[in-house]
Amino acid sequence: MIPDEGLLNYVLDQSRGCRHITLIDPGKQSAEIATRRAIAAIEAGSKMIFVGGSTDTPDEVVHQTCKSIQEALELQIFAASQDPNSDEEMWKIPVVLFPGGAHALSPAADGITFMMLMNSQIRKFLVGEQLRGAPYLQKFGVEALPTGYLVFSPGGKVGEVGQAELIEANQHELVHSYAITAKMFGFKILYLEAGSGASKQVEPKCIESANQVEDLCLIVGGGIRTGEQAAKAANSGANWIVTGTLTEDAANMDELRQRINEVVEAIQSSSS
Numbered sequence: 001m002i003p004d005e006g007l008l009n010y011v012l013d014q015s016r017g018c019r020h021i022t023l024i025d026p027g028k029q030s031a032e033i034a035t036r037r038a039i040a041a042i043e044a045g046s047k048m049i050f051v052g053g054s055t056d057t058p059d060e061v062v063h064q065t066c067k068s069i070q071e072a073l074e075l076q077i078f079a080a081s082q083d084p085n086s087d088e089e090m091w092k093i094p095v096v097l098f099p100g101g102a103h104a105l106s107p108a109a110d111g112i113t114f115m116m117l118m119n120s121q122i123r124k125f126l127v128g129e130q131l132r133g134a135p136y137l138q139k140f141g142v143e144a145l146p147t148g149y150l151v152f153s154p155g156g157k158v159g160e161v162g163q164a165e166l167i168e169a170n171q172h173e174l175v176h177s178y179a180i181t182a183k184m185f186g187f188k189i190l191y192l193e194a195g196s197g198a199s200k201q202v203e204p205k206c207i208e209s210a211n212q213v214e215d216l217c218l219i220v221g222g223g224i225r226t227g228e229q230a231a232k233a234a235n236s237g238a239n240w241i242v243t244g245t246l247t248e249d250a251a252n253m254d255e256l257r258q259r260i261n262e263v264v265e266a267i268q269s270s271s272s
Contacts (some may be wrong), residue, residue, distance in 0.1 A: 001074070001077070001091065001095065001110065002092075002094060002110045002111075002143075003092050003094065007110055007143050008111075008143065008145060011048070011189065011240075012188060012189075012217050013143060014217070014239055016029045017025075018233075018240065019240055019267070020242075020263060021049070021050050021109070021221075022037070022041035022046040022049055022050070022244070022247055022260065023050040023098060023244030023247070024037060024038055024049060024051050024053075024244070024247070025052065025054055025057075025058065025196075025248070026052070026061050026064075026065035027057035027061065028248060030054075031065045031068040032068065032223070033088055034051075034068065035065075035069050037253070037256060038069045038095075039073075041256065041260050042091065044179060044235035044257040044258075044259075045260060045261060045265075045268075046260060047263030048093060048094050049069060049096065050096055050098040050242065050244075051066050051096070051097055051098065052097055052100060053158065053196060053244060054100055056100070056215065057104050058103060058104070059106065062105065063105075063106035063159045065107055066095055066108035067106070067108040073091050073092075073093065075089040077092070095108075095109050095110050095141070096110060096111045096145065098112075098113050098173060099113075100161075101129045102129045102130075105133055105136055105137065105140070107141070110143065111140070111144070112137060112143070112145065113149075114130065114134075114145060114146055115147040115149040117150075117151065117164060118182065119151060119165045120163055121163045121164070122162075125163070145189055146186060146187045147189040147219075148177070148187040148191065149190075149193065150178055150190065150191065151164040151166060151167070151194075152166060152168075152169060152192065152194045152195075152202050152222070153166040153167065153169065153210055154195055154199055154200065155194070155198075156192060156194075156195025156196050156198055156222070159194065160188045169203035169205075169206065170203075171206070172205050172209040175206045175209040175210050176209040176212060176213070178207060178210070179213040180213055182216060183214075183215065184272055186214075186246070187216070188217060189217045189218075190217070190218055190219070190240075191220075191221070192208055192210060192219070192220045193221055194223040195222045195223070196222060196244060197223075199223065200223050200224040201223035201224050202222065202233065204233065204235070208236045208237055211237025218240070219240040219241075219242060219243070220238040220241055221242030221243070221244070225243070225245070225246050226266075227263050228266065230243075230267050232271075234266070234270035241267055246259050246260070247260070
């Protein structure tokens, strides 16, 4: 669901403080479960839903998940419009593709993190997958969010598949150089990624180094499981915090809401 101010403006708006993204991996759950988790996450305070993650999920599975979540959001908006005590605006949450490649696209998404894996050592993830996907995105009318993507140690599966030259925790100057480069390329967003389920998060000093470059929206993900870890990233300059494994590991929807709410409250406290 595209917010009234437009997707890119919504993402780049720093007046709202640091916000939370829930990553839904359609390759690890049915569309029905993914939708229930997305709705629970929004109830707990998530302000964007990413759909993607796995590198081998076919587009029909991604599309079914996006479509299901969008339909559920439309129902929530309608229900809220019939209740004077409900807030329709809380359900105007964008569903954005976070693809593992050009095979994982959907016309039901509001946008896509159109990414260059800047520290990949192969052409495929610098520009190859983008060349394959761009004509379809234009045909679908899915908005591209221009994003530089950096993978940090330990990197996990994304570092392995993307053949990334992993950035270490002490390489602050290198991160700053990448951030400058991202801005010069015209990227509006820089995503700092430690890898799904990573044993440690992106080093706060690396986030601070990227944050020194003006007019870049920083998304930080990987290895964040607690409110304390989320607060570290927010205090270091992150504009968005992404969690995914946190959601997948929850035993039920109540636990999912509790976990996300803890992260959201920590982020909001850091931003206030």
